[in-house]
Amino acid sequence: MTAVSAQTDPYRPQVWRIVEKQMETADTATLALEPKDRANAMPFEPGQFNMLYAFGGGEVPISISGDPRETGRIIHTIRAVGSVTRPLIAHERGALVGLRGPFGAGWPVEAARGKDLLIIAGGLGLAPLRPAILDALHRRSAFQRIVILYGAKDPDSLLFLGDIADWRGRPDVGFDVTVDRAGQDWHGNIGVILRLIKAAHFDPANAVAFICGPEVMMRLAADELMARDLPQDSIYVSLERNMKCAFARCGHCQFGPHFVCKDGPVFRLDRIRALLQTPEI
Amino acid sequence: MVKIKPLEDIIRSHAFFDGLTPDISSLIAGCARNVRFKAGEMIYRLGDAADTFYVVRHGRVALEMPAAGKALCVETLDGGDILNASWLVPPYTCRFDARAVDDTRAIAFDAVCLRQKCDADSAVGYDLMKRFVPVMVERLTHARIQAMDLYAGGSTAQ
Structure with missing residues (x-):
């Protein structure tokens, strides 16, 4: 099969090589991948995901965590939690993995142009937001x-320590971090992220928020933003469901009338809020 | 010449006391004083009598639970927050250690003095209770969220 025909078969993964590996935490690694066949390099939008295949292990959806302006390689940040992610991050530099993608609807960074942009990340949720952050910072003057x-x-558990140092040091970025628990050697905030949202400086009449993290955290964060008068249609969240085919054929990730893999994973809150509050879905 | 702001004005300008009537602010100011803590200084310890409560003006305070020679910090409080709500509830005993993380300025209220004024004038007690209860409910909610250990699961957004 030629490369071209392989690309037209959405079920067929392309072979990519791990060219860099960085352990973020004890169980989370960032992998830089390059296509074995350079012709298979592809652009992506912040918030999109790929299906990563650990040969002999299986396939999982993983958000892209790299800079969308960086061409020729794809960055993924993966936590070892299951039978596929464990072998994926056990791979070392030079190992081959399968990749299909990119898939899904990402963060509408353009919707925030001329406005305040709030990025709210919980846990591993910083990884899917990182491309949007890097994109926004690259054209910083486009935003308030x-x-x-x-x-x-x-x-x-903090990810991307280099980025955190950079964002914290920038006078044109309001950055704050909080942890749920810490020892006395930690001099930062301890407590829920809702406290940071409550204290954040933004204009609710002219702001857009992107939230990614555990679903409960996203719901609570959205409620806190709405309590500060940010309208639902200015809030975007990234959902996770059981994505298999990644292009709305198999139905595994159906979420009411939506398919998370194709219509999402990023959704505007007002379009899905009622579904988020429906326990059966 | 530096003009010193009267304590009553400081109290009324603190977020926690937003909308306080002049009568009540004057009354509770009689139980208040300005305090400073250096970074690392203990403000109170678990088991101490809760005879003082604080409104934090600037700085950061850690609420800690001592355990096995170490301290586990459960929450930090910043300017605008209140510290030591245990002054309201018998047996009036501090439930955590409180340590200044940064140099911290606060207004300290003599809780015994304040409880007497609340007992003598229920309108004062009711006003203060309406301010404290939402904060306590919010902190209880936050503590429950923290107890859920939301970030422990691995696959979100992957």
């Missing part, structure tokens, strides 16, 4: 305030 709020379990 950029506020990045990040909640994590503890200081050892």
Whole structure:
């Protein structure tokens, strides 16, 4: 099969090589991948995901965590939680993996042009938001305030420490982080991310918020934003469901009338809020 | 010449006391004083009598639970927050250690003095209770959210 015909078969993964591996935490790694066949390099939008295949292990959807302006390679940040992600991050530099994608609807960074942009990340949710952050910072003048709020379990769970240092040091970015628990060597915030949202500086009449994290955290964060008068149609969340085919054929990720893999994973809150509050879905 | 702001004005300008009537602010100011804590200084310890409560003006305070020679911090409080709501509830005992993380300025209220004024004038007690209860409910909610350990699961957004 030629490369061209392989690309036209959405079920067929392309072979990519791990060219860099960085352990973010004890169980989370960032992998940089390059296509074995350079012709298979592809652009992506912030918030999109790929299906990554650990040969002999299986396939999982993983959000892209790299800079959308960086061509020729794809960055994924993966936590080892299951039978596919464990072998994926056990791979070392030079190993081959399968990749299909990119898939899905991403963060509407353009919708925030001329407005305050709030990025609210919980835990591993910072990974899918990172491309949107890098994109927005690359064209910083297109936005008013950029506020990045990040909640994590503890200081050892923080991802992208280099980025955090960079964002914290920028006078044109409002960055704050909080953890759920810490020892006395931690001098930052301890508590839920809702406290950071409550204290954040933004204009609710002219702001857009992107939220990614555990679903409960996203619901609560959205409620806190709405309590500060940010309308639902200015809030976007990234959902996770059981994505298999990744192009709305198999139905595994159906979410009411939506397919998370194709219509999402990023949704505008007003379009799905009622579904989020429906326990059966 | 630096003009010193009267304590009553400081109290009324604090977010926690937003909308306080002049009568009540004057009354509770009689139980208040300005305090400072250096970074690392203990403000109170678990088991101490809760005879003072604080409204934090600037700085950061950690609420800690001592355990096995170490301290686990459960929450940090910043300017605008209140500290030591245990002054309201018998047996009036501090439930955590409180340590200044940064240099911290606060207004300290003599809780015994304040409880007497609340007992003598229920309108004062009711006003204060309406301010404290939402904060306590919010903190209870936050504590429950933290107890859920939301970030422990691995696959979200992957």
